Amino acid sequence: MALPDGAEERSALHMSEVMLPGVGLRYEFTSHDGDHLGFVARRDGYVEVVRYDASDPDECEPLFRLTTAEAEAVAEIFGAPRIAERFADLSRAVPGLDAGQVQIPAGCRYAGRRLGETRARTRTGASIVAIVRGDAVLVSPGPGDVIEAGDVLVVVGTEAGIAGVRRIVET
Amino acid sequence: MHASLALLLELGIVLVALSMLGSVASRLSVPAIPLYLLAGLALGDGGVAAVPAASGFVQTVASIGVVLLLLTLGLEFSTGELMVSARRHVPSAVADLVLNAAPGAVAGLLLELDGVGVLALAGATWVSSSGIVSRLLIDLRQLGNRETPAVLSVLVIEDFAMAVYLPLLAVLASGGTWWQALIGIAVAVTAVAAAFAGSRRWGRHVNRWLAHPEPEQLMLRVLGATLMVAALAEMLNVSAAIGALLIGLTLTGEGATRARAVLAPLRDLFAASFFLSIGLAVRPSVLLDALPAAAALAAAGIVTNILTGWYAAGRDGSHTRGRLRAGAALIARGEFSVVVVSVVAATEPALAGPVVAYVLVLAVTGPLLARYLPGIAGRRRAVAPVGPPSPGRAGSAERAASL
Numbered sequence: 001m002a003l004p005d006g007a008e009e010r011s012a013l014h015m016s017e018v019m020l021p022g023v024g025l026r027y028e029f030t031s032h033d034g035d036h037l038g039f040v041a042r043r044d045g046y047v048e049v050v051r052y053d054a055s056d057p058d059e060c061e062p063l064f065r066l067t068t069a070e071a072e073a074v075a076e077i078f079g080a081p082r083i084a085e086r087f088a089d090l091s092r093a094v095p096g097l098d099a100g101q102v103q104i105p106a107g108c109r110y111a112g113r114r115l116g117e118t119r120a121r122t123r124t125g126a127s128i129v130a131i132v133r134g135d136a137v138l139v140s141p142g143p144g145d146v147i148e149a150g151d152v153l154v155v156v157g158t159e160a161g162i163a164g165v166r167r168i169v170e171t
Numbered sequence: 172m173h174a175s176l177a178l179l180l181e182l183g184i185v186l187v188a189l190s191m192l193g194s195v196a197s198r199l200s201v202p203a204i205p206l207y208l209l210a211g212l213a214l215g216d217g218g219v220a221a222v223p224a225a226s227g228f229v230q231t232v233a234s235i236g237v238v239l240l241l242l243t244l245g246l247e248f249s250t251g252e253l254m255v256s257a258r259r260h261v262p263s264a265v266a267d268l269v270l271n272a273a274p275g276a277v278a279g280l281l282l283e284l285d286g287v288g289v290l291a292l293a294g295a296t297w298v299s300s301s302g303i304v305s306r307l308l309i310d311l312r313q314l315g316n317r318e319t320p321a322v323l324s325v326l327v328i329e330d331f332a333m334a335v336y337l338p339l340l341a342v343l344a345s346g347g348t349w350w351q352a353l354i355g356i357a358v359a360v361t362a363v364a365a366a367f368a369g370s371r372r373w374g375r376h377v378n379r380w381l382a383h384p385e386p387e388q389l390m391l392r393v394l395g396a397t398l399m400v401a402a403l404a405e406m407l408n409v410s411a412a413i414g415a416l417l418i419g420l421t422l423t424g425e426g427a428t429r430a431r432a433v434l435a436p437l438r439d440l441f442a443a444s445f446f447l448s449i450g451l452a453v454r455p456s457v458l459l460d461a462l463p464a465a466a467a468l469a470a471a472g473i474v475t476n477i478l479t480g481w482y483a484a485g486r487d488g489s490h491t492r493g494r495l496r497a498g499a500a501l502i503a504r505g506e507f508s509v510v511v512v513s514v515v516a517a518t519e520p521a522l523a524g525p526v527v528a529y530v531l532v533l534a535v536t537g538p539l540l541a542r543y544l545p546g547i548a549g550r551r552r553a554v555a556p557v558g559p560p561s562p563g564r565a566g567s568a569e570r571a572a573s574l
Contacts, residue, residue, distance in 0.1 A: 018320055021252035021327040022305050026315065038315040043428065050315030058493035060315030096254045160258060 017098055019159070028052075047071040100162035101132075102153045108169050116143025124164030126157025181225035185214065189443055200310065200542070202303045204505045205534040207443050208527055211450015218455060226451050229444045236445025237513060238401045238415040239438040240506055242393075244301060245419015246427045246434075248327045256324035263321060263483035264328040267501075270479050272297040274471035278464065278525075287343045288522060291515045294336055295526045296472055300505030300534065301326045307538050308500060318484035318497040325483050325501065333416060333507065334359050337514060338409035344515040345408050355409045362417050381426055390433040393422070410514050442506070449509050449527060452516065457524040465528030472533060473540065476501045496545045503537030504530050 018026040024042040031037055036052040038060055045068035050060035066074065104111055110118050121127055131138040131145065132152040138145060147153070153169070155162045192206040213219045214226060257264075275296030279289030304326060313319055335356055342355035381396060383389045397418045404414030422430055480498025489497065512526045 019252055019255050020314060020320055021256055021323040022247040022301065023309070023314060023323060026320075040314045042309070042314070048312070048314055050312075052315070056490070056492070058317040058489045059496075060313075062312040062315065065312075096251055096258075158258065159255060 014101055014103060016100055016162075017159070045071075096158060098157065098159050098162055100155050100159075100166075102155055102162070102166045102169060104147055104149050104151045104153065104169050106149045108149055110147060110169055111149040112146065114143060115141055115145050115147055118147075118165075118168055120155075120165045120168055123168065124157065124161040126155050126161030126165050128153045128165070129156050130154040177224035178228055181222040182228060185210075185222060185225050185229070185447070189447075201535050201538055202300075202306070202503070202505060203443075204300070204303070204446055204509075205531045207446035208450040208509075208531060211447040212453060212455050212458060212527075213450075214447070215451035216454055226448075230448045230451065232441055233445040233448035233513075234411065235398075236441035236443070236448075237412050237510055238397060238441075239394075239434065240442045240445060241412045241415040241510070242397050242419040243431060243434055243438045244330060244506070245416045246422060246431050247301065247305070248330055248420065249423045249427070250420060251423075252327050253331050256327045260321060260324040260328060260483060260486065263325050263479070263486060264332070266482045267325050267329065267479045268297060268332070270475040271299075271472065274468055274475060278468050282464070282525075284519070284522070287340070287515060288519045290340055290343065291511050291519055291522055292526070294340060294511045295504070295508040295522075295529065296468060298329050298333065298504075298507040298511075299326060299476070299501050300503045300507060300537075301330055303503040303505045303534060303538065304500055307503065307541055311542060313496065313500070316493060316496065317487060318480070318489040318493040321483040321487045321489070322480065322497050322500050325479065329507075330416070331420070334362075334413060334420075337413045337416075337510075340511065341410035341413070341514050342408050344518045346518075347408060351408075355407065358407055359409050359413055359417075381422060381430070386429070386433050389426075389429055390437070393418075393430045393434065394437070412510055412514065445513070446509065449513060449523065452520075453523050453527050458528050461524035461528045465525050466532055468525070468529050469532040469536065472504070472529075473502055473536070492545050496541070499537075499541040499544045502533060502540055504533040 015027055015029045018028065020026055020040070022043075024040060027039045027041070029037060034054075036054070038050040038052065040048040040050065042048065047066045047068075047070075049063045049066070051063055052060055115128065115131075128141060129139070130153070131141050131147060132154065133148060133150070153165065155165050157165075189207065189210060192210060193203045196203040196206050214222050272293040275293035276289055278296075279292040282288075282292075284292065304322065308314055308319055308322065338355040338359040339352050342352040343349075347355070381389070381392050383392055397415050400418050401411035401414040404417075405411040419427075477495065477498030480496070480501045481494040484494040484497035508526055508530050512523050515522060
């Protein structure tokens with residue numbers, strides 16, 4: 001997956017969360033260099049890091065596997081809170097609820113139009129709770145707020161709902 | 172005093188033998204369940220070495236084994252995971268039920284079993300072994316693959332569907348009529364719904380009481396509560412197994428994680444006794460007679476499972492190889508099929524032979540097919556090294572994680 005033009009480093013990550021019932025959670029995103037990466041946080045504490053081939057996104061190439069202690073050490077090195085736990089807390093609090101980020105691609109037909117025109121909530125059930133534009137964040141946008149190409153929408157809803165919003169702005 | 176001496180010695184020998192079988196199983200990368208069943212066969216009536224004192228004990232604790240097996244299976248899954256899975260994969264679960272129950276039902280009719288027998292055999296071919304399959308996905312390092320959530324969704328829905336199927340089977344097997352079976356199902360479904368509502372609303376309180384910070388307290392409380400609920404379920408004729416499954420499904424979050432950890436050794440001991448006892452109940456000659464029929468049933472099961480996985484993974488947009496992998500992953504049969512036999516053991520003793528043979532075949536071929544079938548279908552692309560190569564790392568990590 002190629003990055004859309006104008007997506008700089010500061011644009012927020014498209015981190016998607018996939019539930020693996022009985023095993024754990026998987027987080028996926030495409031890095032700036034175009035690597036599609038997956039992180040599997042297993043319930044038994046192991047963290048697996050995999051990379052997807054651009055030609056066959058179905059099959060992952062296992063890169064490495066970390067124990068809980070190793071994963072924590074790596075997270076500490078980079079100073080980031082453990083994403084896994086953050087997301088796990090959210091989905092534990094409200095089972096079935098996911099949060100995702102959807103970027104408005106260049107050439108999106110809703111770019112320059114009002115948020116209400118996407119009818120995203122009516123069509124998907126997912127709510128857009130914030131619009132991130134560069135360094136600015138518009139929290140709780142109303143239907144009259146205008147979205148621009150390059151904006152990142154913060155969406156809360158079901159996994160399918162978030163995917164639906166992504167489909168709406170990307171097609 | 173003498174009886175207990177014989178019991179201690181025989182039990183000790185049996186446990187050591189099981190441990191050896193377990194290490195052979197992990198060396199061959201096959202699950203231990205079929206070997207435990209074979210050990211039971213060897214130790215029972217018509218086997219190579221009878222252990223009368225130990226087999227009595229094994230059969231007594233086998234019922235605790237079923238309870239612990241289903242409790243820990245319930246602990247693996249949460250209601251939240253079911254809801255996410257159900258939203259996307261109800262059609263997959265329906266396909267799974269129709270495709271995989273069909274061979275068992277047809278075989279039941281061909282074997283001229285009665286209604287309960289047909290229902291039991293259909294159930295035995297329907298339900299995959301969640302334990303074997305999720306272990307397999309971890310060992311084959313397929314958790315990152317796109318088809319994996321579809322496979323796991325089918326498993327979690329199957330496990331919850333057991334809450335309807337097992338009471339139905341248990342009531343009918345105990346001689347109940349259809350309306351009694353319906354009451355049994357209603358009780359179980361109400362209990363599932365209550366568990367749902369309960370785990371969302373009062374889950375914190377239940378969890379707080381059960382999930383005592385002391386491991387010993389935690390183990391005693393969870394085990395005690397589970398055995399009581401299991402007894403209650405048995406009293407209502409809906410099978411002790413279902414009571415245990417419900418407790419497992421209700422416990423979630425941190426409590427479930429800790430309960431899994433403290434119960435795992437107990438589960439391993441008692442579940443091994445359960446598989447042994449099932450093997451003990453079958454004469455090797457009966458098993459051999461049942462083998463051709465079971466092999467035919469297994470062959471049909473391989474096809475129907477691949478179709479199921481093909482369909483389920485296709486719903487998530489997987490391509491040919493992913494869909495094939497999903498199908499192959501679902502083939503393994505194990506604990507659930509054996510539990511089904513144990514539920515109807517009193518009324519359908521003739522089922523034990525074919526189902527044990529069927530589980531033996533699929534518990535071994537399932538993992539092997541999952542490992543090699545997608546590779547035969549198309550060559551895996553060469554893996555390009557990333558950054559500084561670290562030779563030998565991947566292999567050693569793989570061993571370390573596979574228990």
